Amino acid sequence: MALLEIKNLSFTYQGASNKALRDINLEINQGDFVLFCGESGCGKTTLLKLLKKQLRPNGSLQGQITYNGTNIENLDEKQSVCEIGYVMQNPENQTVTDKVWHELAFGLESLGEKTAVIRRKVAEICGFFGIGSWYHKRTCELSGGQKQLLSLASVMVMNPSVLILDEPTAQLDPIAASEFLQSLRKINQELGVTIIIAEHRLEEVFPMASKVVLMDKAQVFLCDTPRNIGQRLANDDMSHKMSLALPTAVRVFYKTQGTGQTPLTVNEGKQYIASNFAGSNTTCSFEKASRQEVALQISEGYFRYERDLPDVLNGVDIEVYKNEFLCILGANGAGKTTLLRVLSGLKRLYKGKYRLWGKKIKDYNGNSLYRGNIACLPQNPQNLFVKSTVYDDLMETAKVVNANVEQCKSMVEEVAQKLDIAHLYQSHPYDLSGGEQQKAALAKILLMKPSIILLDEATKGLDAYSKQTFAQVVDALKKDGKTIVMVTHDVEFAAEHADRCAMFFDGQIVSCDNRVDFFATNRYYTTATARMTRPYFTNAVTVDMAVELCNLNKGAK
Amino acid sequence: MKYFDRLHPAVAFVYFALMIAISMLTTNPVVIAVSYLSSIVFCGMLIGGRQLMVSLAYNLPLLILLSATNPIFVHKGETILFFLNDNPVTKEAILYGVFASMMIMSVFYWFKCYSTVMTSDKFIYLFGRIIPKLSLVLSMSIAFIPKLKRKYKEIDEAQKALGIYSGKGMVDKIRSKFRVLSILLTNSLESSIDTADSMRARGYGLKGRSSYAIYKMTASDKILCALFILVGTASIVLIVLGTVDFNFYPTLSPISLQALQIVAYAIITAFAFAPTILEVKENVLWRCLKSKI
Numbered sequence: 001m002a003l004l005e006i007k008n009l010s011f012t013y014q015g016a017s018n019k020a021l022r023d024i025n026l027e028i029n030q031g032d033f034v035l036f037c038g039e040s041g042c043g044k045t046t047l048l049k050l051l052k053k054q055l056r057p058n059g060s061l062q063g064q065i066t067y068n069g070t071n072i073e074n075l076d077e078k079q080s081v082c083e084i085g086y087v088m089q090n091p092e093n094q095t096v097t098d099k100v101w102h103e104l105a106f107g108l109e110s111l112g113e114k115t116a117v118i119r120r121k122v123a124e125i126c127g128f129f130g131i132g133s134w135y136h137k138r139t140c141e142l143s144g145g146q147k148q149l150l151s152l153a154s155v156m157v158m159n160p161s162v163l164i165l166d167e168p169t170a171q172l173d174p175i176a177a178s179e180f181l182q183s184l185r186k187i188n189q190e191l192g193v194t195i196i197i198a199e200h201r202l203e204e205v206f207p208m209a210s211k212v213v214l215m216d217k218a219q220v221f222l223c224d225t226p227r228n229i230g231q232r233l234a235n236d237d238m239s240h241k242m243s244l245a246l247p248t249a250v251r252v253f254y255k256t257q258g259t260g261q262t263p264l265t266v267n268e269g270k271q272y273i274a275s276n277f278a279g280s281n282t283t284c285s286f287e288k289a290s291r292q293e294v295a296l297q298i299s300e301g302y303f304r305y306e307r308d309l310p311d312v313l314n315g316v317d318i319e320v321y322k323n324e325f326l327c328i329l330g331a332n333g334a335g336k337t338t339l340l341r342v343l344s345g346l347k348r349l350y351k352g353k354y355r356l357w358g359k360k361i362k363d364y365n366g367n368s369l370y371r372g373n374i375a376c377l378p379q380n381p382q383n384l385f386v387k388s389t390v391y392d393d394l395m396e397t398a399k400v401v402n403a404n405v406e407q408c409k410s411m412v413e414e415v416a417q418k419l420d421i422a423h424l425y426q427s428h429p430y431d432l433s434g435g436e437q438q439k440a441a442l443a444k445i446l447l448m449k450p451s452i453i454l455l456d457e458a459t460k461g462l463d464a465y466s467k468q469t470f471a472q473v474v475d476a477l478k479k480d481g482k483t484i485v486m487v488t489h490d491v492e493f494a495a496e497h498a499d500r501c502a503m504f505f506d507g508q509i510v511s512c513d514n515r516v517d518f519f520a521t522n523r524y525y526t527t528a529t530a531r532m533t534r535p536y537f538t539n540a541v542t543v544d545m546a547v548e549l550c551n552l553n554k555g556a557k
Numbered sequence: 558m559k560y561f562d563r564l565h566p567a568v569a570f571v572y573f574a575l576m577i578a579i580s581m582l583t584t585n586p587v588v589i590a591v592s593y594l595s596s597i598v599f600c601g602m603l604i605g606g607r608q609l610m611v612s613l614a615y616n617l618p619l620l621i622l623l624s625a626t627n628p629i630f631v632h633k634g635e636t637i638l639f640f641l642n643d644n645p646v647t648k649e650a651i652l653y654g655v656f657a658s659m660m661i662m663s664v665f666y667w668f669k670c671y672s673t674v675m676t677s678d679k680f681i682y683l684f685g686r687i688i689p690k691l692s693l694v695l696s697m698s699i700a701f702i703p704k705l706k707r708k709y710k711e712i713d714e715a716q717k718a719l720g721i722y723s724g725k726g727m728v729d730k731i732r733s734k735f736r737v738l739s740i741l742l743t744n745s746l747e748s749s750i751d752t753a754d755s756m757r758a759r760g761y762g763l764k765g766r767s768s769y770a771i772y773k774m775t776a777s778d779k780i781l782c783a784l785f786i787l788v789g790t791a792s793i794v795l796i797v798l799g800t801v802d803f804n805f806y807p808t809l810s811p812i813s814l815q816a817l818q819i820v821a822y823a824i825i826t827a828f829a830f831a832p833t834i835l836e837v838k839e840n841v842l843w844r845c846l847k848s849k850i
Contacts, residue, residue: 054757081760093751097693098700099678105769110760118769136771140703155759344718370720382744383715386736400721430747448720 001069002027003194004051004162008063011046020046020059022218028196030161033188033208035226036198038215039241039465040433044198047215048164051196053080067162078111085160089167089461091147100134100142103150107158125157129183143332145176152183156193163187165197170461173332173489181205200463203528206247207264214242230254230262245464248492248528248543255547256554269532273546278536279553284545286516289499292322294358295452295483296343301352303342312338313349314507320452325474325484327494327515329525330504336487337379337456339504343485344376344454345369356452371401375450379457381441385429390421390440393429397447415443419473435466439473446477453477455486459493471497495519495527495541516541559603559674560839561832565778566679568785572832573671575789579825580663582796585803586656587812588825593659595829596666602836603673616665620658627654633806653805670832682770689768708744713737788828795821 009024021043028034036044049055050065053072065072067084088094097103104125108118126132131153134142142150148168155163165184169177181204187193188208199205206212212229214222221242222229230250233243243251249269253262256277263269297320303313312335320326330336341347342354345361354361356373364373378384387393394416398408416422419439424432429440438458445453459467474484474497487504488494494501495515502512503525511518519526520539533540533549540546561569580592601609627650629641634649677699685692716737756762795801800821804810812818 052758054760055754077763078760081758081763086758088751088755090748090751092704093748094755095700096752096756097696099696101771102678102696102769106756106761107759109767109769110763112763112765112767113769114767115769118767119771138703139700140707151755158759341714346714346718367720370718374718375720376715376718378711378715378718380711380715382747383712383740384719385743386740397719397721430743445719454718 003030003032003068004028004196005066006047006063007066009047009050009065010062011043011050011059013046013057013059016059019218021050024063024220026213026220026223028162028194028211030194031188031192031210032194032196033185033210034194034196035202035205035209035212036196036215037200037202037212037242037245038221038463040200040435040463042215043218044215045166048086048166048196048198051162051164052084052086053077055086081107082111082158083161085155085158085163087148087151087155087163087165087168089170091144091151091171094151095139095147098138098140100131100137100139100150103139104154104157106154111158121157121159125153128156129153143176145172145179148172148176148180149183152180156187160193162194162196165195167198167200167461169199169201175332177201178204181208184208200245200461202245203247206250216242226250226264227262230264241465244468248532251543252529252532252546252550255543256550266528266532270534273533273536273550277550277553279556281549281552281556282536282538284516284537284539284549286514286539286545288514289324292324294319294355295322296320296354296356298342298349298354299352301342301349301354303338303347303349305338311507313342315352316508318502318509318512320483320485322483323478323481324499325478325486325497327498327501328485328487328504328509329489329491329494329501330487332489334504335507336504340376340454340456340485340487344374346376370448370450372449372451374452374454375445375448376454377438377441377445377456377458379460381437382430384441384444388428389426390429390432391425393440394443394447397444401448411447412443415446418446418476419443433466434461435463435469438462438466438470442473450482452483452485455484455488457488457490458486459488459490467493491519491525491527492542495529496544516545560836561603561670561674564674564781565772565774566675566683567774568778568782569674569679570683571782572785572789573667573675575785575793576829577664577667577671579789579792579796579828580660580667582793583801583803584653584656584660584805585796585801585812586652587822588796588801589656589660589663591822591826591829593663593666595826595833596663596670598830599832599836600666600670600673602833603670612669616662620662623658623661624651624654627651627657635807649805649807649809652809656805679772682772685768685770689766692768705741705745709737709741712740712744716740785828785831788824788831792821792825792828795824 006024006026009021010019011021012019024047036047038044046057049057050061051072053075067075072080095103096106101122104122105118108121126135129149131149134146139147139150152168169180172180184195184197185208188195197205206226209226212224212226213220214229222232224232230246230253233246233254243254247264249263249265249272252269253272258272258276263272298316298318301313301316302311304311316339328336328339338347342349345364356364361369385393387396391412394412395408398411402408402411416425419442421436421439421443424436424440429437432440459470462470471493477484498515500512501515501518502509504510513521516539519530519541522530527541529543529546530541533546537546537549540549576592579588597609597613628646631650631653632645632647634647636648637645638648638651639646677695681692681695685695716733800817803812
């Protein structure tokens with residue numbers, strides 16, 4: 001008998017007219033590692049929440065979900081709490097208490113365990129996850145990745161047999177995300193805990209899964225092993241949206257109409273290319289953007305937050321040209337966001353020069369810096385919204401620049417058209433999906449008519465499809481003559497869409513080049529495609545470039 | 558780690574409660590001086606000499622200011638030293654000012670020691686026992702404050718960079734802060750839904766919730782606690798019974814050194830300096846152990 005069985009499940013939220021889930025049939029066995037993927041809003045979260053009795057949303061449900069043969073609804077409260085663990089997306093919000101030890105003990109306290117029992121279990125869990133050294137720390141001192149690991153540990157301490165995770169790495173940087181996924185693998189492999197996870201970034205988690213469930217429009221679109229998914233997608237529907245999110249190796253495989261076993265990892269992909277496409281065509285041609293005038297420039301900039309603290313910017317030199325899209329990449333805590341703060345004028349260099357359109361930043365008085373010159377999209381777009389509908393919010397901003405209501409209206413209309421958000425006018429900004437929020441926030445910024453737009457990790461937590469839409473928006477902005485600077489961890493996005501990329505390390509820009517040469521030269525900090533195609537191709541940094549070379553070599557043969 | 562930090566929270570709490578009570582119960586200059594000195598010395602041990610110097614740099618001028626205020630406004634007392642604007646300045650009023658402000662300062666330093674030792678989780682542990690729900694609420698609010706602070710800063714910067722407010726002029730400033738607060742409120746409400754889910758997912762609301770703590774009452778904790786209670790209450794009893802009563806007005810009462818008074822002073826001094834002595838003892842012990850290694 002399957003551990004979890006979902007039979008003919010349909011679900012409609014209270015007050016909604018459309019079904020959030022339609023005719024879902026799934027079986028999940030003990031020890032499975034099930035990966036749910038699909039565009040945001042396809043019903044992943046709803047399905048996962050329905051599996052946990054305590055989190056069931058309100059609405060009408062047909063069909064049933066059974067756990068060990070018992071309907072989830074009829075499960076004993078305690079059993080449901082202990083045996084089905086649930087980890088959410090935002091590490092910040094799911095941390096409840098102020099101390100690490102208290103957070104770990106929280107679930108066991110709820111179960112009414114004795115102090116001695118709690119002490120033993122918590123000690124064990126600390127050992128398993130290697131987090132003993134944080135035991136006495138305050139939760140607010142932890143980094144995002146550490147917090148998420150703590151959330152995982154504080155669920156695992158109750159010894160669940162099923163662990164449900166809803167986009168657990170969406171808010172983490174790549175290193176922390178990878179560490180987190182390794183912990184999941186360990187839990188699955190060493191403890192035999194069944195893992196059910198929804199994710200957008202599939203590069204790493206895809207090969208780990210024993211079963212992948214692809215969801216589309218409230219339905220299960222495909223459900224198979226990772227290797228078969230690759231093949232079936234290749235056979236079925238080449239242009240399926242979800243294929244964008246698949247790991248590089250899989251995408252290269254089906255775009256080159258590969259046969260045989262699907263490669264899942266970079267290593268397997270490399271072998272696939274070696275045996276099929278090694279040939280004389282090794283270099284892609286690409287277009288280099290022509291340089292225009294300098295939009296902003298920092299020379300030998302130094303910045304620190306406090307006198308006694310070390311320099312965060314340590315003689316940084318950066319030039320951004322007009323009408324280009326520059327991505328600044330770098331490790332967590334390297335000071336990328338600080339650089340952005342300096343660029344946006346929120347912080348001032350204590351040494352060095354910062355010129356914007358050739359004029360010293362100091363000479364921009366009051367708000368002149370932010371009106372028509374520079375605008376910054378924060379990491380969390382929610383930080384911008386004030387009003388209760390998108391339209392009111394945009395109008396409010398428009399009124400700052402225009403006196404005339406009619407002018408405001410036409411301005412909002414124009415921006416909304418450009419970003420395709422007119423249909424969201426009456427929604428509450430918080431109800432939008434991540435990608436939509438991003439666009440609404442961008443619209444708000446565009447109303448200030450900036451010539452330079454600064455983006456802080458704008459692709460964080462977005463699914464592959466929203467990312468593509470976002471890239472289109474960025475392209476459109478570039479066509480309008482805007483200059484865009486983005487700090488990001490997302491190497492794949494940078495490799496595909498940036499004009500130039502810069503590497504930030506130790507308070508300085510250590511390398512800066514056009515996107516292809518940048519990632520082709522990098523050995524470690526580069527895209528999966530570049531790692532996979534080397535040494536057969538010299539500068540294939542995106543999937544499309546790799547596929548192009550593959551096809552050329554195939555034709556030559 | 559300091560010795561007092563390692564004590565069971567209840568022991569430390571008992572000590573501070575008794576000591577602060579003693580410091581406030583009497584106007585006896587000897588007791589006040591003892592309390593003042595011991596509080597400063599102990600505080601120095603807890604926060605380090607440099608930090609102490611910094612705080613004294615603020616506190617000593619304040620002490621002088623407070624002391625000077627009393628004789629300017631109060632003209633009681635029989636020993637007139639001189640006239641200020643035709644008002645008599647008396648020796649009694651001056652001394653009362655000095656000791657009253659010393660008392661305030663000693664209480665201040667005891668509280669400083671208290672807040673260094675009794676971190677939030679210790680406090681929660683102690684009072685969570687009495688009201689289990691409260692302990693969780695306290696713990697959650699303490700976790701919430703740094704989150705809120707960080708969010709506030711984030712939102713403030715986001716709004717500033719949007720260029721909607723200029724930040725010049727009082728009205729504009731207030732309006733902009735109001736905006737930030739309103740966003741913060743919506744934001745926090747939104748995130749608290751997640752927090753509630755996370756709590757429910759981990760069984761919050763089930764019957765028979767227990768309360769876990771990392772503190773253990775050891776035998777030496779118990780002995781020390783008993784000693785503190787004994788000596789502390791003895792001091793308070795002696796004070797309340799009037800053994801060390803002292804009046805500043807109209808004339809200073811003499812400080813008598815009868816057997817009973819000597820005993821009272823000895824007990825209070827011993828109690829006041831107990832933490833310092835324990836800390837020094839610990840340091841010496843550590844040195845000995847280290848030299849043996």
